[in-house]
Amino acid sequence: MALRLPSLRRAARWVPALCITLAMLALAGCSTDGYPQTTLAPKADFAELLDQVFRRSFQLATIVFFLVEGALVWALFRFRGKPGDAEPEQNHGNTMLEVVWTAIPAVILVFIAVPTIQVIFKTAETPTDNPLVIEVTGHQWWWEFRYPEYNLVTAGDMHVPTGRTVDLRMTTGDVVHSFWTPQLAGKRDVFPGRDNRLWFKTETPGTYPGQCAEFCGTQHARMAFQVIAQDPDAFDAWRGGMAEVGAPADSGGSAPSPLVAQGQQLFATKACVGCHVVTAVGAPTMVGPNLAGIGTRSTIASGWLPNTDENLARWLKNPQEVKVGVLMPNLGLTDEEITALVAYLRSLSVVPAPGAVAMTAAGN
Ligand code: CUA
Numbered sequence: 226m227a228l229r230l231p232s233l234r235r236a237a238r239w240v241p242a243l244c245i246t247l248a249m250l251a252l253a254g255c256s257t258d259g260y261p262q263t264t265l266a267p268k269a270d271f272a273e274l275l276d277q278v279f280r281r282s283f284q285l286a287t288i289v290f291f292l293v294e295g296a297l298v299w300a301l302f303r304f305r306g307k308p309g310d311a312e313p314e315q316n317h318g319n320t321m322l323e324v325v326w327t328a329i330p331a332v333i334l335v336f337i338a339v340p341t342i343q344v345i346f347k348t349a350e351t352p353t354d355n356p357l358v359i360e361v362t363g364h365q366w367w368w369e370f371r372y373p374e375y376n377l378v379t380a381g382d383m384h385v386p387t388g389r390t391v392d393l394r395m396t397t398g399d400v401v402h403s404f405w406t407p408q409l410a411g412k413r414d415v416f417p418g419r420d421n422r423l424w425f426k427t428e429t430p431g432t433y434p435g436q437c438a439e440f441c442g443t444q445h446a447r448m449a450f451q452v453i454a455q456d457p458d459a460f461d462a463w464r465g466g467m468a469e470v471g472a473p474a475d476s477g478g479s480a481p482s483p484l485v486a487q488g489q490q491l492f493a494t495k496a497c498v499g500c501h502v503v504t505a506v507g508a509p510t511m512v513g514p515n516l517a518g519i520g521t522r523s524t525i526a527s528g529w530l531p532n533t534d535e536n537l538a539r540w541l542k543n544p545q546e547v548k549v550g551v552l553m554p555n556l557g558l559t560d561e562e563i564t565a566l567v568a569y570l571r572s573l574s575v576v577p578a579p580g581a582v583a584m585t586a587a588g589n
Pocket of ligand 1: 363401402403439445
């Protein structure tokens with residue numbers, strides 16, 4: 226049955242509105258403001274390679290879409306039935322047509338496959354340009370970052386220098402996780418008993434959100450992290466600060482205020498030290514994240530909460546209420562003890578990293 230023209234005309238009235246709606250949705254989807262967890266605004270060489278493959282495939286797919294749909298719509302109108310038409314001429318088989326419509330897609334696939342395979346091999350290479358090795362370990366539910374070159378360890382915020390390739394050696398302390406910073410590189414799963422690799426180099430300082438991308442238990446969704454890319458001077462200042470943070474007053478640290486000293490005392494006596502270390506140099510992997518530099522970290526609870534005194538207090542009051550299922554128990558701390566502990570944790574600060582405090586966009 227052919228469509229009648231009046232109903233087509235009625236439908237056509239909706240076309241402009243539909244186009245505007247689709248365009249607005251597309252533009253909203255492309256926005257990288259606020260929390261730019263997007264692959265569409267690459268900021269490192271690895272992500273740019275992936276983006277090139279995506280764009281090439283998308284461009285070819287767009288051309289194919291308009292050619293095929295255009296031919297279809299043209300045929301619908303050109304050959305539509307009219308009342309009283311005789312039965313159309315019947316055809317079966319056309320060798321030339323079949324050869325053409327097999328050959329054209331094959332050629333298109335070659336144009337997609339060759340660059341894709343090139344990028345697969347390129348991104349699997351081991352970097353040789355004096356990379357900064359960072360050992361990444363996934364834990365339920367936080368990320369640990371170890372810098373063998375500086376004998377440092379940290380958690381939650383991965384600091385990297387701009388202009389130098391970082392070579393990630395990745396594994397897990399428990400179950401399978403997946404490390405993903407969309408603006409910097411592709412996803413990489415981490416497996417028990419296996420080392421996976423990933424590398425990237427960014428030239429753009431900024432704070433790039435990352436996320437565990439493999440379901441790993443109750444709080445999988447709250448296993449985020451940040452990659453904080455700093456120019457080499459700021460990065461050196463950060464690692465210099467990390468090397469000193471948490472040092473007691475008698476070994477070069479400054480004398481703490483009474484409240485901080487009280488918090489330090491509580492930290493040592495209230496089971497905190499059983500799971501956390503407050504110095505970064507040579508620190509072992511513990512049950513809980515390393516806390517050196519926690520005072521100036523961008524978030525707590527693996528990207529779940531902004532690192533404010535209120536949120537630290539809320540966490541200390543009852544971690545299970547903030548993030549059900551985490552290993553940290555409710556220690557039954559009083560409000561006074563929590564105030565002192567928050568002051569102590571806040572004192573474990575390193576030089577503020579530009580853009581490290583707020584979860585701001587890393588630019589477009
Ligand atoms: Cu770790 Cu999902």
